[in-house]
């Protein structure tokens with residue numbers, strides 16, 4: 670018993686040395702990009718493409734954290750939940766998806782736990798974006814009514830994993846009614862309503878002091894080759910609505926001069942700084 674207490678005391682005294690200090694609010698907006706996995710073996714026909722028409726068929730799955738002087742926003746949370754990892758930490762593969770790093774340790778490495786996350790938002794409800802949603806049920810969820818209604822329909826259907834996001838049902842929730850939602854009220858972090866891929870699909874516009882404007886585009890596009898085409902996936906919720914949202918965003922990109930980051934695009938992702946590095 671005494672030995673156990675000594676071991677316990679050692680562990681406790683060792684803990685502060687290894688634990689990351691909680692991050693202080695930054696002076697200006699920061700964006701962290703996390704590696705939340707890959708999706709391989711997709712059928713290009715599901716996107717109305719032939720393999721040879723695409724530079725690459727595989728997807729990457731990023732997760733994002735925005736740290737603002739007045740709070741934090743977590744945006745998209747992966748394809749396989751951290752709970753699927755075994756204690757050995759080996760990569761986890763589920764069907765076409767593979768994740769090599771769980772999300773929460775990546776967050777902790779930059780000084781954040783889910784309890785530090787003020788706002789939580791998903792580009793949309795597809796299962797490759799919602800894996801760790803339950804971990805953020807204590808944050809304020811920013812969502813459009815139509816998206817939430819679909820997620821909690823009596824018989825939910827589609828590319829969804831309700832078990833991974835069900836805890837959001839009881840989250841403090843802000844239903845977004847405007848086409849543009851200014852998260853922190855100063856124009857630096859704006860959620861833009863871009864329905865079509867799903868009923869309440871949304872994208873994230875950031876005004877970063879050094880980097881300039883960036884649009885984190887969710888699944889408005891999956892491949893760069895979809896731009897300047899009228900191709901949307903076979904599983905699109907509303908094709909015409911998607912084309913209208915894309916036209917609106919292309920116009921916005923011209924006016925704002927924002928960089929477009931297609932979330933699943935490997936070529937975009939490979940060039941990005943990954944956490945613990947950040948954009949500011």
Ligand SMILES: [Zn+2]
Pocket residue numbers: 795797798888933
């Ligand atoms: Zn996706």
